[in-house]
Amino acid sequence: MDRINLRKNDKVKVIAGNDNGATGRILKIFKKTNRVIVEGVNLRKRHTKPNQANPQGGIIEKEAPIHVSNVMIIDAKTGEPSRLGGKLIVDEKTGKEKVVRISVKSGEMI
Secondary structure (H helix, E strand, O other): OOOOOOOOOOOOEOOOOOOOOOOEEEEEOOOOOOEEOOOOOOEEEEEEEOOOOOOEEEEEEEEOOHHHHHEEOOOOOOEEEEEEEEEEEEOOOOOOOEEEEOOOOOOOOO
């Protein structure tokens, strides 16, 4: 199982599949299956009975998970998709070392 470097609320672009080119925020991450739910991407229709949360019932559109390999994080500086890298820095306040995520394309911290 690979380590997922993406996090909730990261802005990503879909690079493969039916929603190729769509962008959105990550709403949820499933680490065991390496899948993510992206806002407004991979919409599926679900027929529901009336209940207290939805008294009308009917057809509801929900986002379905897509594989993490089909999305790339959007670089804040350039606005284009980029791979993620890590960089070891020393925290000035505590003096401890920590790894921060950086964009491979621009070298900026995310």
